[in-house]
Each structure stands twice: as structure tokens, then as C-alpha cells.
Amino acid sequence: MLLRVGELAKRTGLTVRTLHHYDEIGLLVPSMRSDAGYRLYRRQDVARLHRIQALRSLGMSLADIGALLDRPSPSLTAVIERQIQELERKIADQSLLRDRLVALHQQFENGDEPEMDDWLKTLEMMTMYDRYFTPQELDRLPLYQADDERQIEWKALIGEAEALMRQGVPPDDRAAQELAKRWMMTLERDTAGDPTLLDKLNAMHANEPEVQAQMGISAQVSEYVMQAFAQSKLAIYQRYLNEEEFAFMRQRYPQRMHEWPPLMAKLRQQLEQGTPPQAPAVQQLAREWLELLRSFAGDDPATHEKIRRANEQEPALQASVWMTERMKEYLGKAIAYLPAS
Amino acid sequence: MLLRVGELAKRTGLTVRTLHHYDEIGLLVPSMRSDAGYRLYRRQDVARLHRIQALRSLGMSLADIGALLDRPSPSLTAVIERQIQELERKIADQSLLRDRLVALHQQFENGDEPEMDDWLKTLEMMTMYDRYFTPQELDRLPLYQADDERQIEWKALIGEAEALMRQGVPPDDRAAQELAKRWMMTLERDTAGDPTLLDKLNAMHANEPEVQAQMGISAQVSEYVMQAFAQSKLAIYQRYLNEEEFAFMRQRYPQRMHEWPPLMAKLRQQLEQGTPPQAPAVQQLAREWLELLRSFAGDDPATHEKIRRANEQEPALQASVWMTERMKEYLGKAIAYLPAS
DNA sequence: CCTTGACCCTCACGCAACGTGAGCCTCCAA
DNA sequence: TTGGAGGCTCACGTTGCGTGAGGGTCAAGG
Structure with a gap:
């Protein structure tokens, strides 16, 4: 039962080159050589090759197979689970891509070329x-x-x-x-x-x-x-401010209003992650929020109060702009926890 | 609007090495270099890169993208269709593999490790x-x-x-x-x-x-x-043959019966492909069939007739052995078409 | 005895799309 | 003028072999 590469290749459906490769990387080293240097595979080598093929058919890499065959692995089921997960990820990715391609294809289907x-x-x-x-x-x-x-x-x-x-x-x-x-x-x-x-x-x-x-x-x-x-x-x-307050705000507000969206986004993310309002990250956001308010409303608490009243009473200020009730409440709590400075 | 590699990389989410690579293979050669040899990308280069990224997101190879961008391809929809088909093949393969892995996993799930x-x-x-x-x-x-x-x-x-x-x-x-x-x-x-x-x-x-x-x-x-x-x-x-005939058959039949299955398999394949009985391939099979029959039944048509009768009348010979009525009929026609020799 | 032809051997490059240094240069701010 | 960030060009590594090139080995046939 001594097989030469060609024969073994034929029997296993592999190529000679593949067997050479397995030899090179030490995955399957034939246990004999003829005087002329021919690779001679014994029954045990063939058995090992069958195992290699079996594991390859699971999509395992040659390196992993070598490791698995050479020492008794801790858990084979774990190996399989990994393979399954990886496969599912690939399948999901490719399915997404395919769906997108199909959609694209349809989009241009009518209205020739x-x-x-x-x-x-x-x-x-x-x-x-x-x-x-x-x-x-x-x-x-x-x-x-x-x-x-x-x-x-x-x-x-x-x-x-x-x-x-x-x-x-x-x-x-x-x-x-x-x-x-x-x-x-x-x-x-x-x-x-x-x-x-x-x-x-x-x-x-x-x-x-x-x-x-x-x-x-x-x-x-x-x-x-x-x-x-x-x-x-x-x-x-x-309508809620005196002349001086309004003049101040009018000067500053347009320049700073770009800063709201990123701030709201960060706040919203914290809210959705369930971070408590007293957490440092949220406190920092609250400080930035107040900072932004002060930057166009000044430091006078009375002015702040007027703005708050406006926000509460004016439907046009209530509606929209990505601020939900939950967000307002969350922000309010965070501000309340701030140490008075 | 001149960008250096690092900046362009940052804006596109690629790595500097990738841009180097694109330069090396001629896919995206920056249209300028600074005196110090720095790559400088102009607006048009950025535009080309965007197209490259768009096509890459479809899974196209860099070579294909280069070809597509450098000369107006005949049909873009064809390209997409190819991509879709290839993707579906991959998905099918991987799904099969996954199903198999899952089955394997379940098989060993109960009955720990x-x-x-x-x-x-x-x-x-x-x-x-x-x-x-x-x-x-x-x-x-x-x-x-x-x-x-x-x-x-x-x-x-x-x-x-x-x-x-x-x-x-x-x-x-x-x-x-x-x-x-x-x-x-x-x-x-x-x-x-x-x-x-x-x-x-x-x-x-x-x-x-x-x-x-x-x-x-x-x-x-x-x-x-x-x-x-x-x-x-x-x-x-x-029961159907005389002593001499049976003695002959008894000697030969056991040795040759291994040859039936491959012959039946080939015949069945022709039948399923819808090849007409007079086609050369089928005729060849019919000849082989008769040859096999002669090999254990001799050349006497009378003996053949006895065997045919046995096959018709004996339920035990009718049943089973992978010969359907359709197969018998097909074979009969093929033999009928054989030139008398 | 010599020649075929089928196998076998060992390099060694190629592939796809970059990742990852090594060794050296350039630019800008402190 | 010096340090750090960023740029440059090699050039090898990755994965799993395919594909020669150049040259032995072996059994059969002239």
C-alpha cells in the first residue's frame, strides 16, 4: 500500500501540486521516500489526508487544520461554531450586496442602457x-x-x-x-x-x-x-426679551447655532445607551450645553429664565428640531446634577 | 484643491497604502507631484477615486474597474448581472456549507463533547x-x-x-x-x-x-x-434452459454480472437526456448490452429467447434491479435499430 | 542497448489587494 | 534648529495553490 503522488492525487481528486504544497508547509509529509526521492504515501498518510479533506470541506484554513490534527484541540464544537458564525456573516454581507445590486439593476432596467x-x-x-x-x-x-x-x-x-x-x-x-x-x-x-x-x-x-x-x-x-x-x-x-438682551442674542445666535446638532446627537446617544444623567460624560455634555446657551444669551439667570419661558409657551419653539420630551427631561436632570459653579 | 495622500485617505476612508497601491497599478495616478515628490491629488483625481470606490462597493476587481473607467464599456447592466450571478452562486455555496455545519453541530450537540x-x-x-x-x-x-x-x-x-x-x-x-x-x-x-x-x-x-x-x-x-x-x-x-445452456451460463454469469450497473447507468443517463434510441452513443450501449448477454448466454438466438421469456414471466426477475419499464422499452428500441450483424 | 513517454523531483514566479515595516526625506511650528 | 507628523520608495508577507522550467527515474518497446 505505497502510493506515489500521482496516484494519491487521482484517488483524492486533488492535484499533485496541492500535495506538494501540503508537504512544503508540513501539513502532510509522506512518511517515506523512494531511493529516487519519490514521495511514497502509506495508509496512515492517506488517512491523514482524508481528515484534511474533511476539515477543508468545512472551510477551515490549512494552518488551522494542521494545528487541529497535530494536537488534540480543546473543543471541536467551538471550532464549528466559529465557522458557522463566520459563514453567516459572509452570507449576510453578500446578500446585502446582492439586494443592492438587484435594486440598482431594476432602477435602470426600464429606460434602456x-x-x-x-x-x-x-x-x-x-x-x-x-x-x-x-x-x-x-x-x-x-x-x-x-x-x-x-x-x-x-x-x-x-x-x-x-x-x-x-x-x-x-x-x-x-x-x-x-x-x-x-x-x-x-x-x-x-x-x-x-x-x-x-x-x-x-x-x-x-x-x-x-x-x-x-x-x-x-x-x-x-x-x-x-x-x-x-x-x-x-x-x-x-417678544420675551428686553431690547438689550435681544440685541446681544441677535448678534451671537446665528453664529453658534451650528453647534446644536452635534450636541443633541451626543446627548441622544447617551440617552439611548441608558447612561444615567449624573454620569461624567453626560455632565460634560450638560456643561457644554449651558456654555452654548451662555454664549448667545449672556450670563444673566433672568435672561435664561425668559428663554425657558419662551420655549415652554411657544408652539413654534416646541415643535420639531429633534428635541423630544424625553430629551428635554434628560437634559434637565443632567443640568440639575451639575455642581453650582 | 490639492490633496496629499494622507488627506485624501482620511476623506475617503482608505489607507495611504491603498492609494499607493492604486498608483502602482495605474488605477489612480495623481495628476501632480510636488517638488519633493509628494503625490498631489486634484479634484478630478478625487472624482475618479469616488467612482473607483463606487464600483468597488459592487465587488468588482481593481482590474475590471480600471478597464471600465478607461474606456466606455459596452454594457454596464451586463457587468452588474455578472456580479449578481456570481454573488448568488457564492451565497448558495456558503448557505449549503452552513446548513451542513449546523446539521453536524446538532448531531453532536447532545452527548457532550x-x-x-x-x-x-x-x-x-x-x-x-x-x-x-x-x-x-x-x-x-x-x-x-x-x-x-x-x-x-x-x-x-x-x-x-x-x-x-x-x-x-x-x-x-x-x-x-x-x-x-x-x-x-x-x-x-x-x-x-x-x-x-x-x-x-x-x-x-x-x-x-x-x-x-x-x-x-x-x-x-x-x-x-x-x-x-x-x-x-x-x-x-x-427452469427455462436445458442442461447444456444452464451449465454454460452458470460458469459465466457470476463473473460478468458486475458489468450491469455501469451499463444501466449509462443507458439511464441517455434516456434522461432524451437521446433518441438510434443515436450512435445509444447504439454503442445496445451493442455492449448484447455483447454482455452473449458472454454468458452464448450466441444461440433460441437461448436468448428463453431468457427473454423468463424475464417476462418471472415476477422475481421483473421486480427491482433498477430496470424500469421505460428502460426496457428504450433498450428494446435501441436494439431493434441495430444493423443485423 | 537505446529510446520513448509517463511520472517524479526541486526551484521559483504569479495571482489579488493590500498590510507592515525599514530607511530616508520634507515640512512646519516652537 | 529641532522634533514630530507626514511623505517617499523599496520589498517582503499573506492564502492556496497554478504553471512552467530544467532535469532525473522507470518500465516498455525497437
């Missing part, structure tokens, strides 16, 4: 979203599931904004403010009211000129809308 | 079957889905055969013949009556000592059963 450019642009957008959002987030991001209606809605909003800008309408104009409010409400809806999603979306728009181009939202437009939104809120606060 | 050897033996058997049968065949092979009942049944049959052999009972003994008939019927059932499966199973048993050991069917046992089966058929034919 799309232009290369349209094609790639769509693809690029998809990969952009991939870079800024996790798959779970994408699932929760309505903007990503963009149906035609949503597209049209946004096109209209953008068009209006551009028109106002072209006409030189200032951001504190009533029309601009109304547009900004609608814009923000739509945006809130399309980010599922999640400030984390909003924040990432903002980051994406800020960093990727191509996204701006594709969506049609230039940096100017978004800045204009932001300012108009700020003005719409200022207009409300004005 | 199995012995490495049992483990590997089971696995080895699985890979053996894999080598001799296609996945579709395995699906159709009842023996492979071996439940406990089947196992016990075969253990019993093998035990009986071994006992008879030990006791020195000759294959032409009544008891041996009865056992052989039951054996063949069980085997027919467990190969789903498909001679192709039978043939491959035989090949596996003949070539793989380990399979014999695992199943407990030694070459001696299977030869004994074969001979007993031959004797059981001879006993029937005897």
Missing part, C-alpha cells in the same frame, strides 16, 4: 451614504429610501431657496423664515427625528462637494436657510 | 460522498440522508451476511439467496432505483477502504452477496 455617468453618480451616492452611516442607520434614514415624492419635495424646497437668494431677499424676511421652517420640518421628518442622523448628514454635506452637487444643495443655500431659520426663532424670542 | 475520531469519521464520510456525487445526486440519494432506521436495517443485513459466511454457507444456498434478494431490494430502495447512483456508490465502495470500514461492508461480504444474488437468478433461469 443608462448613461455611464448617471449610473456612477447613483453608485457614488450610495457609497457616500455607506461611509457616513452604518447599515442600521441607513435602514432608519428615510432620506436614503428616497422615493420620487420625497425627491420632488426637496427639489421644490431647494428651488424656492435659490429663488429667494437670487432675488436678494434677506434671511430675516418673513418669506425666508417660513421657507426655513418648512425646510427644517421636512428635514426632521427625513432624518426620522434622530439628531444623530442629522448630524451625520450635515457632516456628509459639509465634507463632500459631490454630494452637494448631486443633491443640488450648495453651501450657500444651506447657510442661507440656516440663517433664515435662526431669524425665525429670534423673531419669537424677541 | 464527542470524540475527535467520531467527529472526523462522520466528516470524512460526508466528503467522500461529496467526491463521488453531485449535490443534486446527494439530494436524491436516500442512503445519504441516513436516518437511524436505515442504519439499523443495514447493520442487520451486514450482520446476517457475515454470519452466513462465517458458517461456511455457500452462496448458492437458499438462505444466502434470500438474504441477497433482500439486500438488493433494500439497496435499490436506498439508491432511489437509480442505476447511476448505484454505480457511483459501487465505485465509492470499491475505491475507498475507509468507506468500507465505516459502513462495515468488506469486499468479501459484498462479493459474497453478489454471488448469492447471481445464484438466486440462475436458479430461476435454470
Whole structure:
């Protein structure tokens, strides 16, 4: 029962080269050589090879197989479980990819042979979203599931904004403010009211000129809308503040309002992780929050009180802007725990 | 808008090494270098990189991407379709593997920590079957889905055969013949009556000592059963033949009967492929069939006629042995088309 | 006895898409 | 002017073999 490589190869369905390779890496070293140097495999070698093939068929690497065969492993079931999990991960990944490809394929199916450019642009957008959002987030991001209606809605909003800008309408104009409010409400809806999603979306728009181009939202437009939104809120606060307070706030608020979204996002994440309000991380966020408030409202507690009253009484300030009741409550507790400074 | 590698890497989520690599293979060569040799990427380079990333996210190889971007490909949808198909193949393969692993895992789940050897033996058997049968065949092979009942049944049959052999009972003994008939019927059932499966199973048993050991069917046992089966058929034919004819047949039949299964398998495959009986391949098989018949029945047409009559009238010859009515009819036609020689 | 042809041997490069140093250069701020 | 961050070019490693190149071995046939 001495087999030469060729014979063993034929019997096992492997190639001679493969057996050479196994020899080289010490996985299966034939226990004999002929005088001429031919590899001679004995029954025990063949048995080992069968085990190797068995384990290979489970997708194990040659290194792992060698380790497993050479010393009695602690737990074989554990090995299998690992293999299963890895396989399931791969399958999940590939299924996702396939679904996406199929969707893409359908999208361009009617309307024969799309232009290369349209094609790639769509693809690029998809990969952009991939870079800024996790798959779970994408699932929760309505903007990503963009149906035609949503597209049209946004096109209209953008068009209006551009028109106002072209006409030189200032951001504190009533029309601009109304547009900004609608814009923000739509945006809130399309980010599922999640400030984390909003924040990432903002980051994406800020960093990727191509996204701006594709969506049609230039940096100017978004800045204009932001300012108009700020003005719409200022207009409300004005009714609660005296002249001096309002003048102060009017100067500072528009510059600092960009800082809300990331702060809200972080707060929301802590809330969802169930971090208690007195935890250091949350306390830090509360401090930053107060800091931001002071930066445009000054240090006078009386002013702060007025702003709080406005927030409570004005429906326009209550609605929307990614602040839920739970968030307000959580923030309130965190602030209450802050040592008086 | 000139970016250095590090910056571009950061913005795209790639590594510097990856960008170097793309440069090396000519996929993305920065359109500028600084005086110090630093790679400088312009807007157009960034755009190209975005496209590269988009296509990569579809699972395309760098080579393919390069080809696609450098000349306008004929059909992009075709590319995607290819990707989808490849993905589905991979997914199918991996799902199969996972199912198998899960099954294996469950098999050993109860009965804490199995012995490495049992483990590997089971696995080895699985890979053996894999080598001799296609996945579709395995699906159709009842023996492979071996439940406990089947196992016990075969253990019993093998035990009986071994006992008879030990006791020195000759294959032409009544008891041996009865056992052989039951054996063949069980085997027919467990190969789903498909001679192709039978043939491959035989090949596996003949070539793989380990399979014999695992199943407990030694070459001696299977030869004994074969001979007993031959004797059981001879006993029937005897009633139709004269003494001389039977003496001739008795001498030859046991030696040649091994040749039936492969011949039946080939014939069945032709039948299933819908090959007409007058096709050369089928004609060749018919010739071989007649040749085999002559080899143990002699050249006298009268003898052949007697055998045919026996086959028609004897239920024991009708039943089983992997010959269906359709097969008989097909073979009959093929023989009828043979030029008289 | 010599020649085929089928096998066998040992290098050693190739593949895909980078990861990971090593050794050296450049730039900018302190 | 010095230190640290970032850049450069080799060049080897990874995984599991495929694919020659160049050269022995062995049994059969002329």
C-alpha cells in the first residue's frame, strides 16, 4: 500500500501540486521516500489526508487544520461554531450586496442602457451614504429610501431657496423664515427625528462637494436657510426679551447655532445607551450645553429664565428640531446634577 | 484643491497604502507631484477615486474597474448581472456549507463533547460522498440522508451476511439467496432505483477502504452477496434452459454480472437526456448490452429467447434491479435499430 | 542497448489587494 | 534648529495553490 503522488492525487481528486504544497508547509509529509526521492504515501498518510479533506470541506484554513490534527484541540464544537458564525456573516454581507445590486439593476432596467455617468453618480451616492452611516442607520434614514415624492419635495424646497437668494431677499424676511421652517420640518421628518442622523448628514454635506452637487444643495443655500431659520426663532424670542438682551442674542445666535446638532446627537446617544444623567460624560455634555446657551444669551439667570419661558409657551419653539420630551427631561436632570459653579 | 495622500485617505476612508497601491497599478495616478515628490491629488483625481470606490462597493476587481473607467464599456447592466450571478452562486455555496455545519453541530450537540475520531469519521464520510456525487445526486440519494432506521436495517443485513459466511454457507444456498434478494431490494430502495447512483456508490465502495470500514461492508461480504444474488437468478433461469445452456451460463454469469450497473447507468443517463434510441452513443450501449448477454448466454438466438421469456414471466426477475419499464422499452428500441450483424 | 513517454523531483514566479515595516526625506511650528 | 507628523520608495508577507522550467527515474518497446 505505497502510493506515489500521482496516484494519491487521482484517488483524492486533488492535484499533485496541492500535495506538494501540503508537504512544503508540513501539513502532510509522506512518511517515506523512494531511493529516487519519490514521495511514497502509506495508509496512515492517506488517512491523514482524508481528515484534511474533511476539515477543508468545512472551510477551515490549512494552518488551522494542521494545528487541529497535530494536537488534540480543546473543543471541536467551538471550532464549528466559529465557522458557522463566520459563514453567516459572509452570507449576510453578500446578500446585502446582492439586494443592492438587484435594486440598482431594476432602477435602470426600464429606460434602456443608462448613461455611464448617471449610473456612477447613483453608485457614488450610495457609497457616500455607506461611509457616513452604518447599515442600521441607513435602514432608519428615510432620506436614503428616497422615493420620487420625497425627491420632488426637496427639489421644490431647494428651488424656492435659490429663488429667494437670487432675488436678494434677506434671511430675516418673513418669506425666508417660513421657507426655513418648512425646510427644517421636512428635514426632521427625513432624518426620522434622530439628531444623530442629522448630524451625520450635515457632516456628509459639509465634507463632500459631490454630494452637494448631486443633491443640488450648495453651501450657500444651506447657510442661507440656516440663517433664515435662526431669524425665525429670534423673531419669537424677541417678544420675551428686553431690547438689550435681544440685541446681544441677535448678534451671537446665528453664529453658534451650528453647534446644536452635534450636541443633541451626543446627548441622544447617551440617552439611548441608558447612561444615567449624573454620569461624567453626560455632565460634560450638560456643561457644554449651558456654555452654548451662555454664549448667545449672556450670563444673566433672568435672561435664561425668559428663554425657558419662551420655549415652554411657544408652539413654534416646541415643535420639531429633534428635541423630544424625553430629551428635554434628560437634559434637565443632567443640568440639575451639575455642581453650582 | 490639492490633496496629499494622507488627506485624501482620511476623506475617503482608505489607507495611504491603498492609494499607493492604486498608483502602482495605474488605477489612480495623481495628476501632480510636488517638488519633493509628494503625490498631489486634484479634484478630478478625487472624482475618479469616488467612482473607483463606487464600483468597488459592487465587488468588482481593481482590474475590471480600471478597464471600465478607461474606456466606455459596452454594457454596464451586463457587468452588474455578472456580479449578481456570481454573488448568488457564492451565497448558495456558503448557505449549503452552513446548513451542513449546523446539521453536524446538532448531531453532536447532545452527548457532550464527542470524540475527535467520531467527529472526523462522520466528516470524512460526508466528503467522500461529496467526491463521488453531485449535490443534486446527494439530494436524491436516500442512503445519504441516513436516518437511524436505515442504519439499523443495514447493520442487520451486514450482520446476517457475515454470519452466513462465517458458517461456511455457500452462496448458492437458499438462505444466502434470500438474504441477497433482500439486500438488493433494500439497496435499490436506498439508491432511489437509480442505476447511476448505484454505480457511483459501487465505485465509492470499491475505491475507498475507509468507506468500507465505516459502513462495515468488506469486499468479501459484498462479493459474497453478489454471488448469492447471481445464484438466486440462475436458479430461476435454470427452469427455462436445458442442461447444456444452464451449465454454460452458470460458469459465466457470476463473473460478468458486475458489468450491469455501469451499463444501466449509462443507458439511464441517455434516456434522461432524451437521446433518441438510434443515436450512435445509444447504439454503442445496445451493442455492449448484447455483447454482455452473449458472454454468458452464448450466441444461440433460441437461448436468448428463453431468457427473454423468463424475464417476462418471472415476477422475481421483473421486480427491482433498477430496470424500469421505460428502460426496457428504450433498450428494446435501441436494439431493434441495430444493423443485423 | 537505446529510446520513448509517463511520472517524479526541486526551484521559483504569479495571482489579488493590500498590510507592515525599514530607511530616508520634507515640512512646519516652537 | 529641532522634533514630530507626514511623505517617499523599496520589498517582503499573506492564502492556496497554478504553471512552467530544467532535469532525473522507470518500465516498455525497437
